[in-house]
Structure formats: structure tokens, C-alpha cells
Amino acid sequence: ILGIIQGFTEFLPVSSTAHLILFPWIFGWEDPGLAFDVFLHLGSLTGIIAFFWRDFYNMAAGMIKSNKGSIDTNTEGKIGWYIIIGTIPAGIAGLLFQDKIESLLRDPSLIAVTLILFGLLLWWAEEKGRKRRKLHNMNISDALIIGCAQAVALIPGVSRSGITITAGLFRNLERETAARFTFLLSTPIILAGGLLSFTDVYNTGLPEGMLLPVITGFIASAVSGFLAIKFLMSFLSKQKVNIFVYYRIVLGLVILLFR
Structure with a gap:
């Protein structure tokens, strides 16, 4: 059950960490331990690679062909370099703050508030973002801003995909483009954390x-991670993110009411 929860909620903008903390709290399950948690995240990583393997291949080929590491190259090569650049903020934040955050911010009430607040931020991005820019329109500023947003996802309840899609929408990326870059960007951090x-x-x-x-x-x-990515990429090509906003708000309110 926790594997399915991890797979789906890791990639939907609803916070996998929040659900993995809340479900054992709600049902009184014991902590399965570090080993189980590690392999859940490695399973999520496998889902990303299986879905985006062609993107990763094209990015690697584009980066190899680039002129001495210049990011002024083809779209695939540029996105590869942008992912490296965008990973730096979350990598630094993780090394400096992850242990403190995990020990201080895992209270269900705090998670509930975070779910609601960052859900409202996602709604604001949906309403204000122009959603015109595609992957080939991205620049270094986009990578850094979305990368910094990913660092905020260390806080339980924020959601890595939620906050990075939010940042992408504020940068006027199309929903599907924001989601694609979000998933590609998450790969190095999930891999590093898992290893x-x-x-x-x-x-x-x-x-x-x-x-x-x-x-x-x-x-x-x-x-479940593979299926969640497939669903979200298809959904965001046609629909707004509001259903996830409503879910986050309702879940947060229920937790606060029954805490």
C-alpha cells in the first residue's frame, strides 16, 4: 500500500512525504524503516526513467555534442545543462537542512497548513501564468528559479512536483512543459538521495x-509512479491544476479538524 501511495503521490502535486507520514499516523502503522523508504524512492526513480528514457537519451546525446559544455546548443542539450544547474539549489539545501527539517517539521498540523498554503499558491500560479512558453523557450533563469523552488520541497507537505510546477507556471511555461521539466529535474535529487x-x-x-x-x-x-506520470502529463495538456488544489485544501482541513 505504501509503495502505491509513494508512486502516485511522488509525481502528483499533493506531496508524497505528507501522505507517507499521514497514512501511518491515521491507521496506526509502525514505521517500516529506512530500507523500505529507500526502495520506495528508488522505485519512483525507476518509474521516471521508464517514462522519460527517450528524453534522457536525447539530453545526454545533446550534451555530448555541445561545444565544450556550452549551453547554447540544441534544445535537448540545453535542457540537460539546465537540469544540472537547477539541481544545485536543492542539493545544497538538502545537505544543509534536510536532517533538521525532518526532525522539526513532521507534525501533522504543520503538514496540513503547508498542504493548504502551497495549494493556494498553485492555484494562484494557474490563474496568473500565461502558459505560452515551451521547453525550447526555457533559459537559465527558469532553471534556477524552478531549482530553488525544488529546494523548498524539503518541507513536508509542499510537494516537489507541486512547487516546481507552480514555479514553472509563474514563469509562463505551459502546464505540460512545466510538468515535464519538473520530472526531469527531480531525477538527480531522487537518485542522489536514494544512493x-x-x-x-x-x-x-x-x-x-x-x-x-x-x-x-x-x-x-x-x-504506480509510471502510471501517475502518464496520467498527469495527459491531464495537464487539457485541464487546469485546480482539482489538485481542492484535494490539498480538503485534506489539510480534515487533518486540522481531526488532529
């Missing part, structure tokens, strides 16, 4: 009886 945590799991080993749950969670997260 760092995996070293801890490797050193300590899997707890007894966790092999099957870990494998099941990984597969569930990968499959």
Missing part, C-alpha cells in the same frame, strides 16, 4: 523479514 541512504542500508543490512516487503514496495512504487 546516499542506500549506503546506510548496505552497511546495516536489511532487517529480518523485510526482503519481500522491500521488493513488493519497489515494484508497486515503480509501476
Whole structure:
């Protein structure tokens, strides 16, 4: 169940961290531990790579062909460099603040408030953004601003996809373009976080009886993540993000009422 929750909510703008904290809190489940969490995130990463493998191939080829690392090249090469640039803010923020944030900001009431506030911010971006610019129109400023937004997603309840799509809409990107760059941008951070945590799991080993749950969670997260991306890319090509705004607000209010 947690694998499916992770897969779907990692890529929908509703905050996977919030749901992974809230569901065990609501149902009284025990914490499955670091190993399980690591493989859920690696499953999400597998879903991204499976869906966007052609984009990653084209970006790598474009970057290799670029002239001595210049970003003034083809669209695929430029986006590859922009992803590297956009990853820097979240990487720095994660190294400096992740442990403190995880220990201080996991209270359900705080998560509820964050869900509501950043849901309203997403609605504002939907209403104010012109949604005219495509991937080939992006520039370094877009990458840095969206990258800084990704750093804010360290706070539980913000949602990595939610805040980066919000930033993309404020930068007047099309919804689908904002979502595509969001997913591509998330890959290095998810990979780095997964590998760092995996070293801890490797050193300590899997707890007894966790092999099957870990494998099941990984597969569930990968499959549901792939399906969530496919759904969102199709949905945003035709519809506004308001349904996710409503969901965030209702969920936040329910948590506050029953806290």
C-alpha cells in the first residue's frame, strides 16, 4: 500500500512525504524503516526513467555534442545543462537542512497548513501564468528559479512536483512543459538521495523479514509512479491544476479538524 501511495503521490502535486507520514499516523502503522523508504524512492526513480528514457537519451546525446559544455546548443542539450544547474539549489539545501527539517517539521498540523498554503499558491500560479512558453523557450533563469523552488520541497507537505510546477507556471511555461521539466529535474535529487541512504542500508543490512516487503514496495512504487506520470502529463495538456488544489485544501482541513 505504501509503495502505491509513494508512486502516485511522488509525481502528483499533493506531496508524497505528507501522505507517507499521514497514512501511518491515521491507521496506526509502525514505521517500516529506512530500507523500505529507500526502495520506495528508488522505485519512483525507476518509474521516471521508464517514462522519460527517450528524453534522457536525447539530453545526454545533446550534451555530448555541445561545444565544450556550452549551453547554447540544441534544445535537448540545453535542457540537460539546465537540469544540472537547477539541481544545485536543492542539493545544497538538502545537505544543509534536510536532517533538521525532518526532525522539526513532521507534525501533522504543520503538514496540513503547508498542504493548504502551497495549494493556494498553485492555484494562484494557474490563474496568473500565461502558459505560452515551451521547453525550447526555457533559459537559465527558469532553471534556477524552478531549482530553488525544488529546494523548498524539503518541507513536508509542499510537494516537489507541486512547487516546481507552480514555479514553472509563474514563469509562463505551459502546464505540460512545466510538468515535464519538473520530472526531469527531480531525477538527480531522487537518485542522489536514494544512493546516499542506500549506503546506510548496505552497511546495516536489511532487517529480518523485510526482503519481500522491500521488493513488493519497489515494484508497486515503480509501476504506480509510471502510471501517475502518464496520467498527469495527459491531464495537464487539457485541464487546469485546480482539482489538485481542492484535494490539498480538503485534506489539510480534515487533518486540522481531526488532529
